[in-house]
Amino acid sequence: MELPHDRPAGEHRPGRNGADLMRWLYHTVVSVSRRAWRQLTSMRTALVLLFLLAVAAIPGSVLPQRNVSPEKVDTYLDAHTQWGPTLDRLSFFDVYGSPWFSAIYLLLFISLVGCLVPRFRLHFAALVKVPPKAPLRFDRLPEHTTVAESGTAEDAARIRAMLRKRRFRTAVREEGDVVEISAEKGYLKETGNLVFHFALLSLLFGVAFGSWYGWHGNRVLVEGNDFAFCNTLLNYDEHALGAQVGENDLPRFCLRLDRFNATYLDNGQPVTYKASVDVTEHGTSSEQLLQVNSPLRLDGANVSLLGHGYAPILRYTDKYGKTSDNVSPFLPSDGLLTSTGVATFPDVNINPQTGSRDQKSQIGFSGIYLPTIPADPSVNSSAFPAERDPRLMLQPYRGVLGFDAGAPLSVYTLDTRQIEAGRLTKFGDPLMLKPGQTATLPDGTKIQFVGTQQWISISVRHDPGQPIVLGGAIALLAGLLGSLSGKRRRIFFRIAPTGITAGGLPRSDYPGFAEEFRSLTHAAAPAAAVPEQVAQTEDVEEVV
The missing domain is CATH 3.30.310 (TATA-Binding Protein)
Structure with a gap:
């Protein structure tokens, strides 16, 4: 045996530091990769990843998500200024689109494929073998x-x-x-096991396929021709498109709310919501009935009814005698449809001779709408959700509404920054108006509560992965029954x-x-x- 010190000084074997090192590195990488692949494709790893996926989905159910309700995310960040931004940086408000959730999802998909394909081959061989x-x-x-x-x-x-x-x-x-x-x-036992796991795989694929090629949008739709909308992104209050969907891929249709009817029990609990909607699709119009849990099935989209409320109609007469109408949806704050909102008149009090206006003479109203006034109006809560004896309580404001600043503003509240800065101040005492009643403001201008129009909130959604998910769910149950009975x-x-x-x-x-x-x-x-x-x-x- 030759020892290192037996070789003459400076002598070395050819390739000792080159080819041998590359060969050792190659075998090491292959060995580690093979062990990692075996570990990843084991059923134990798949179960661990499935558990991690369930845990990772918890923040998506607890915290508000941007693709569903961006205004709630903003409200949450304003209320939790310390650790809210940290959660935002970690994508906790966009869980299902976050890199860490996608990584767990992809690893689980690969693990199931690598685990099931060899089992399927062995089971097929066992089926044809005597x-x-x-x-x-x-x-x-x-x-x-x-x-x-x-x-x-x-x-x-x-x-x-x-x-x-x-x-x-x-x-x-x-x-x-x-x-x-x-x-x-x-053999039904192993067949059921394989069907169950392949069904789980199809569920994962169906959800991923729906997120890639699906889209959804939400909108408040007020009664009348003036508020009809067509299916474009600009007409949605909020929307989200799949990674493979562009704006031009949206189907073409238009919707108009003609009537809305609701029935209630004596305690105010709703019984039925029925919206009569005019649908224009492929050049033809038809009257459709939209109800809760009974969506409209359109070509390329489903329209679901989410909720409803009231939109007070206000008519403001400025100091030059010009009238302006405003229809503003108010948001319900309780089950009896006590609703809050604002009505703004930024383009009023314009001098007809000079065409100029005082920027500080813009008018806004913060209001509470009661469909049925209670015995004690000071409680500021409706006694019943239907309009039996409606009242509209308004607090006038005058000054700069803040529309010209370029910052995004809510359509349901006045700009608090303008109020805190003193650029928008209260203008007179609070008002309580009946439908048709008019009140005079301190500068002689008038505000009239004309009445209300009803509105509905709708969700327009297209999810091409739904048939895959449905088939996978049915196959999953069938496979589970076969696995238990075999x-x-x-x-x-x-x-x-x-x-x-x-x-x-x-x-x-x-x-x-x-x-x-x-x-x-x-x-x-x-x-x-x-x-x-x-x-x-x-x-x-x-x-x-």
Whole structure:
């Protein structure tokens, strides 16, 4: 053996630091990759990833999400200034589009594919493979017995027909005057397992496919021709498009709310919501009925009814006698449809001679609408959701509304920054108006509560992954039932002139196997013989 110090100084073996190092590095990378792949594609890893996916989805259910309600996200960030921005940087307000959720999702998908494909190949091979040869000694099997003291070829044919009638896969092997019958049953268990896991895989694919090629948008739709809208992104209050969807991919249709009817119990609980909607699609118009849990099925989109409320109609007459109308949806704040909102008049008090206006003479109203005024109006809460005795309470403001600043503003509240800065101040005492009633403001201008129009909030959605998810859910339940009901077992019979013996082996946990084995051996005994039946299906037989 040559030791390092036996070689002359400066001598080295060719490729020792080059080819050998590359070869070692290659084998190391291959070995580590192979171990990582085996670990990733194991069923244990798939279960861990499935658990992590469920845990990762919790913030999406607890915290508001930008693709569903961006205004709630802004409200949450304003209320939690310390750790709200940290959660925002970690994508907790866009959980299902975050990199970490996508990574778990993708790893779970790869793990299931790598785990199921080899199992499917093995199961398919087991399905086409004939049952194995009977063991030499039946007494080593969990169940064994002697069926008869003698056996003939007729007994072998009768036993095989009996097993096939009970849906056993059989194989007959003859060796001299000895006939062996191997029978197997219960592949439904492994088939159910595979169907269950492939269904889970299809669910994951369906959700991913829907997020790639789906889209949705929400909008408040007020009654009347003036508020009809067509399906474009600019007409939605909020929207989200899939990664593979562009604005030009949206289907073309238009909607108009004609009427809305609601019925309530005496305690104010809603019974029915029915919206009569005019739908224009492919150049034709039709009247459709939109109800809760009964969406409109349009070509390329579904329209769902989410809620409804009231939009007060205000008419303002400025100091030059010019009138302006405003229809503003008010948001319900309780189940009795006590609603809050604002009405703004930024383009009023313009001098008709000079065409100029005082920027500080813009008018806004912060209001509370009560569909049915209670006995004590000071409680500021409606007594019933229907309009039995409506009242509109308004607080006038005058000054700079802030529309010209370029900052995004809510259509349901006045700009608090303008109020805090003193650029928008209260203008007179609070008002309470009935429908049709007019009030005069301190500068002689007038505000009239004309009445209300009803509005509905709708969700327009297209999810092409829904059929895949539905099929996967059905297959998942079917696979689960098959997995729970299937019991794989093997039965062996040896028919010889010296006797008929039998043995049984359950391949899975099957408490009732002993009883089934006794039933089969009893049916196989000559005393319980049945007329020979010829199976109509092709036999699986191997003659050795």
